[in-house]
Amino acid sequence: MTAEAAERLIEFPALKEAQGALDAKRKELHDIMTEAGPEFDMAKVKSISGDTQAKVAHMRALNEAIEERKSKVDELLIVARSAAIAREQEAASEKGAESGTRRGEGGDGTRTKDGRRRSFGEMFVGSQACKGYVRGSGQGPQAQLDVDLKTLMTTLTGWAPETTRTGRVEEFPTRPAPDVAELIPQTTTNQISVVYMEETVFDNTAAETGEGDQYPEARLKLEEKSSPVRKIPVYLPVTDELFEDEPRAESYVNNRLPFMLRQRLDFQILRGNGTAPNLVGTQNVQGILSQPLGGDPVPDALYKAMRRIRDTGFAEPSVVFITPAKWEPVRLLRTADGIYIWGHPSMPGPATIWGVPVKETTAAPATSALLGDYANFAELAVRRGIDVQVSNSHDDFFIRGKLAVRADLRVALIHYRPSAFAEVTGL
Template sequence: MDKLTMLKDAAAKAAQDAQDIAQKAVDERRDLTDAEQNDYKASMAKAAELLEQAKAVKKDNDLLAEVKAFASELGGVKTEDIDLTGTVSNTLSQRENIGATFVKSDAYQALIKTFGSRIPERAQIQTPPVAVKSLFTGAGDTSAGAFVVPEDSGIIEMLGRRPLTLRDVISRRRTSSDVVEYVRQTAHTNAAAPVPEATTAEAPTADIVAGGYKPEGSWAFERVSTAVKTIAEWVPATNRALADAKQLEDLINAELAADLAETEETQMLSGDGAGENLTGILSTSGIQQQAYDTDIFTSVRRAITKARTVGRVAPNAIMLSPVDVETIDLARENGSTGKFLGAGPFAMGPRTLWGLPILESEAIAEGTGLVGDFTKAVLWDREQTTIAVSNSHADFFIRNLVAILAEERLAFGVTRPAAFVRTAVQA
């Protein structure tokens, strides 16, 4: 058995030893002990070292083969008869023997005849170009590229996520129940008025005006229930993948949690309440509506007025799509030649419109704006996002597969629907 084969076999055995250590812990459904971790790392390090030695031996063998091929192609020509600087050394970096190709070329043979059997040491010579094919290059796997080992940068670039804004401005609470109830007022009659002093102790009759009676107001309430709903997602993975690439497990966990957060925002804004969907703000009965009026600025301003005069709140934000926010940012005086109506492209700090912060969100449809006091929407966390791993799904146990599950449980409700105004911001 040659040295290269021995090194390859030893490297494979060291790698297998490391894999056996990891697989044993996976089969027993536990983490590696400190001793196992040390053995695993030592075996992997040994495998890597042996692999590097094998690569060096292979490179030496290939180089020796090239030299032998060069000597064979030269035949009876001795190296001392070739006094062209770099002829022999350069052949070692090319796929086919450049030295042999040059020596056999018509240009070289014609040149050598002019000097006899050999070229004098200090002779100045020049030949026509000699074509040389099939150089060693790093471009192909069948050439020098076969010896190029890719470097793992450790970078994993995902597709990206949309910014989430709604959870930051609504009210957030905790609950330990599966159903949340709250009371909201549905009607209010303000009958308060100045009251004259009583003029007699007798009860009032058709002939007697007693005075002193206070007017009676009226209020009406309703009890609202909202059920805790579950948002969840899972993906399959192999035990070996999770054991060999710890970074993969962390990445899966983060991506699953982000998926839940995106769905949560969409549900809180526009869930239709059917089945296991939340009833989002835009689907809540009783929110106000504002039709498009002139432009986006006028429409939003009229919505603010409705929120104040009907909803009896001081609006604290305006939610708009990125496209509609762009319309605001690019608005100019007197068409495209005028200056920007807003702070312009070099402004720093948060965007505002009519003094209210703009919530830029991809969850709301283009052409729709939402103005209101977002504290009147409440999110109750029953169980915040959790990640669980199990092989109890289908035949995963016998196939060394696991299901990675992310889920959260929450309830959502709008305590004062009139505090929100849905407005059209495009004609």
């Protein structure tokens, strides 16, 4: 569109009126915000009567009116542009006719000067629809092309649109990791087993005696304990082409396999049965305390387990592991008049019960809660962290163009003081 045609848009009466109405509303809203100042103090606004709520409601109404008028102006701009383009083309046609310009033999523009029928592309490029189209306007002049086309060309029968896949990979819904391991103190070891001494007898006979009387004899006994290093492995077969043709595939596999190991480790920490090559999880440690739910509410049973840990294990519980399904009724406990006991739903902060942090995880037993002083009496000794390797030497992978991606870790899990841990059963 020429500059002259663009100037004519402003002269379009309906457009000019709509633009003026839009500018007026914009100025009214601007003046109100200027009155309010940078602090948006509605008390300073004198151009609107009423309290703060009334003034804010008036500003919302102004904003809605601005949006409506803006849409109207946009519609009129499209109409005005189309009209201006049509006038330009009409003037150009008249000028061409006066100078004797011919569209082609027969005057219909479908043939060239030498009598050859114009191609679809030639007719389209020379048409008013192409020449008069303004990018971004949404509309333009129409033109009829005389084309012998038997089959309608669509996205189904002609040229399918190209689609580009996004970079997002939506992972399978599964338990996040690590839920549990992050709450266990971690150390390193270069041995195949963590060996330590446990005091199994502590007979304190200290007592007051008279002058010359025999001292009471105390008794202590130590036993050697050990926790073997166990390996948790996993592998995944892939083809050579997958890693060659999809740049992100290698990093995807290298991330998911370690995730699987950490997820399994969480399960083993809480529920490993101790039968080689399993770790001994908290639930299966010999000597941990057991507190049945019985007829108690869940919070009461948890408190009793905590009290027993303090009385018997002389330890302070650092965390409670419980499944989301079993924590839900605790979190939703309400008084008779509907007040949430464990805090309002909008209350921020981590979940706690009796001051002890709660970790909701599906790695916990389905019908039990495990708790204890993991901070002081549990340890995860790492012999080797997660190691990822790739090889084609497995089976017939070399001649079939396959790769085996494997990952593993080696750790030992120790519960130094069994009585510092407890299981609440029967949930």
